[in-house]
Amino acid sequence: MLSPTRRRLLGAASTALSLVVAGCSSSEGGQDGPPPTSLGPTERTTHTESPPTTTEAATEPTTTTWTPVDDGTADPAPTCGEKYQSIEPYWVVQSYDPLAGFELKLDSQSISIGERFGATLTNISGEYNGTGNRRKIDIQYRSEDGWHTILGWEEAFAGWTDIGVGHDPGEGFRWEFPFTQEGISEAVNRRLEFHACRPIRAGEYRFVYWGVTTELAVEEDYETDYAIAAPFTVVAE
Numbered sequence: 001m002l003s004p005t006r007r008r009l010l011g012a013a014s015t016a017l018s019l020v021v022a023g024c025s026s027s028e029g030g031q032d033g034p035p036p037t038s039l040g041p042t043e044r045t046t047h048t049e050s051p052p053t054t055t056e057a058a059t060e061p062t063t064t065t066w067t068p069v070d071d072g073t074a075d076p077a078p079t080c081g082e083k084y085q086s087i088e089p090y091w092v093v094q095s096y097d098p099l100a101g102f103e104l105k106l107d108s109q110s111i112s113i114g115e116r117f118g119a120t121l122t123n124i125s126g127e128y129n130g131t132g133n134r135r136k137i138d139i140q141y142r143s144e145d146g147w148h149t150i151l152g153w154e155e156a157f158a159g160w161t162d163i164g165v166g167h168d169p170g171e172g173f174r175w176e177f178p179f180t181q182e183g184i185s186e187a188v189n190r191r192l193e194f195h196a197c198r199p200i201r202a203g204e205y206r207f208v209y210w211g212v213t214t215e216l217a218v219e220e221d222y223e224t225d226y227a228i229a230a231p232f233t234v235v236a237e
Contacts, residue, residue, distance in 0.1 A: 069093045069229070071147060074140045080152035080197035087151050089138055091210035094226040100212040101125030102172065102228060110233045113200050117179040119207050119230060121172040132211030133163045134173045138227070139184065139196075142204040150184070152197045165211075173209075179234065206231045 072093035076086035102125070107118035123129045140147045177187030184196040210227035217226050 069095055072227075074138070074147035074149055075145075077148055077150055077152060077197040080195070084152035084154060084195045084197065086197060087138070087149050087153055089140075089149050091138065091208070091225040091227045093206070093208055093229040094214055094216065096206075096229055096231060098124060099226075099228040100214045101127075101129045102131065102212055104207070104209055104228045104230045106207065106230045106232055108232070109230075110235060111179055112235050113202065113237050114178060114180050114183075116176060117183075117207075118174070118176045120174050121209055121228075123167040123169055123172050126169055128166055128168060130164050130166045130213070131173075131209075133161060133165060134175075134211075136209060136211035137175065138208040138210065140206050140208060140229075141201075142206075147206070150196055150198065150200075152195050154195075175207075200234060202234050202236045204231065205234055 074089045074093075076088045078086075080086040101123060103122050105120050105122070107116075107120075111117060121131070139150050141150050142148075175187065177183045179200060181196040181199045184200075185194065206229045208227045208229040210225050212226070212228055214226045217224060
């Protein structure tokens with residue numbers, strides 16, 4: 001688990017919009033294109049979609065009111081095998097609604113085990129806006145005693161990078177993968193030594209992105225990393 005000082009540095013890095021170039025929605029490598037390329041302290045992405053026909057379409061902001069989440073914290077996975085140790089989530093889900101100028105939407109709020117999962121983070125602020133890198137994600141499962149991450153990592157994992165990513169209005173990140181233990185492990189393990197700790201079972205889940213910089217985080221001097229999330233249900237095949 002990273003120290004508060006480390007978390008503060010990570011939070012400050014994601015606000016450094018002057019260090020980044022506009023990003024766009026794209027899948028992890030192998031889907032809609034390769035992942036963003038690291039350019040020293042910045043991360044650059046390319047935009048291939050047709051531009052809006054009017055300036056108003058590109059800059060019109062969307063209201064980002066949000067409702068607080070009562071159970072925003074999560075515990076580590078109960079077990080993660082011999083090779084991996086569970087992540088200890090220090091990020092807190094602040095809202096399921098648009099947050100910090102971003103909206104997180106799922107392709108479907110109910111999927112079957114093995115079905116393809118898709119999530120999109122979009123800048124709806126109406127202006128250039130920044131996040132951390134695309135790998136600041138978590139997948140959490142709700143059990144009788146609360147939320148748990150389902151992800152673990154190798155002990156050698158040193159932490160996330162401090163890269164900030166800028167997004168023009170209407171742009172952001174895209175994630176896609178089969179919702180199975182193997183599919184999740186392959187999706188999150190392309191850059192980091194992540195692994196889904198157990199086979200997927202039916203139940204309540206939420207997809208979490210903790211790379212946004214919220215007003216609450218700034219007010220608290222980045223002592224806590226707050227996240228946006230999207231809940232969904234997994235049903236048996």
